Amino acid sequence: MAEPLGFRPLYRQVKAIFVRRLVDGVWAPGEGLPSEGQLAAEIGVSQGTVRKALDELAAENLVVRRQGRGTFVAEHDERRILFQFFKLVPDNGERRFPDSTVLSAETGLADAAEQAALDLTAKDRVIRVRRLRSFETVPLIVETLSLPQRLFPGLEAGPIPNNLYSLYAARYGITIAHARERLKAVALNADDAGLLGVAAGSPALQIDRLALALDGMPVERRLSLCLTEEAHYLSDLR
Amino acid sequence: MAEPLGFRPLYRQVKAIFVRRLVDGVWAPGEGLPSEGQLAAEIGVSQGTVRKALDELAAENLVVRRQGRGTFVAEHDERRILFQFFKLVPDNGERRFPDSTVLSAETGLADAAEQAALDLTAKDRVIRVRRLRSFETVPLIVETLSLPQRLFPGLEAGPIPNNLYSLYAARYGITIAHARERLKAVALNADDAGLLGVAAGSPALQIDRLALALDGMPVERRLSLCLTEEAHYLSDLR
């Protein structure tokens, strides 16, 4: 007669405690967590329960476990971004990371698409960064990022590094946990085509990405136009 | 002084036994496995070890666990394919499954691309199926499948259902475990554009899929051209 869906396993409650600590920055990226035994004693559950909670966090790439060393908060280093968040790879040759040239960085009122994606109102402001990304001087991607200004005050003023997710974490305490991408094939307009050095109307892969923080809050929208003559978007279906 | 990398946990050996049974068809799709306790007794390990092996198989979508009922061999029913293998979803409205019209089905010598993808030689033959797929009579995808003839004898002769993966399993005992897709934006040639009812040169999303069997053997190559005016390819990055 009790609630049929009111059951929540102990290890998930423990996991929620840990996620909270990650969101609050109690455990910062790169830092080592206490050992399983210490955590178990502190919370008052068995080591096996702590282990199951940490295993799930590791499966979600929020922590990294290293046998013999310990459990560490995941960082957005180049390698991780390259494999988890950057799916465009050259047809021939190794997975690489493109350079970025910032074309503009400014603020403005959120448009309809930005409001919908980022849970904003017409009164909210966004920071927009437009940049060109290249593989060894060959332009490949032109993209526009939209960020809620409230979350990233002053970002548009400072230098904008290639690896933004690392900046979000270090300077604003926001960790990107995962992202949802929507892909379409489109014809380039004259502006974008010019930037990429191809004819207007050329086909390009449009990637509309929404990146979410640890707690599921939408944090960044990114609209990328990619040339796919010599590269492809890799998707593994398991 | 022993081999430093020669360690293989017991539960992985148990898992290998189970995968073998899936590959050999000892456990067929839809069938229920013996209970954890029975498997543990049969193999001579603890129930916890069997559980960990089954958990990994469940994470790979090879089996489905249902509390209170049992563990079952995964099937390629419509729902599973729709969520695991079919990433093209309408911009508005529900995830749907397109109808298929077979344009041609014939055999021939494997070309260079097919040889490379499917591990074949120039002497090997492939079955090629070309079909048009539509959402409610609106053509959306034109695709060409290539299959090693050796693995699917007679497939080109019989009726070709919409859900091919289910046919592979039922008639040929081959289970598709996962797939790798490479996406590009291309301009449609006159033939494909005509089939899709758009102008030649229109942009389309090209999906080059390689599907692998349980044991990792490449089994099907599929080259799809998709219109993305009112649909998109959905990719979740976690």
Added chain:
DNA sequence: GAGTGGTCTAGACCACCCA
């Protein structure tokens, strides 16, 4: 050798499904 995560076991109990 000390400390960490990883494996394996055994047993108890819980939530769920079905007859």
Added chain:
DNA sequence: GGGTGGTCTAGACCACTCC
């Protein structure tokens, strides 16, 4: 009510890392 998977515990031992 009996069977299934799911959770939780406690303890032993193993593999790996670092000092």
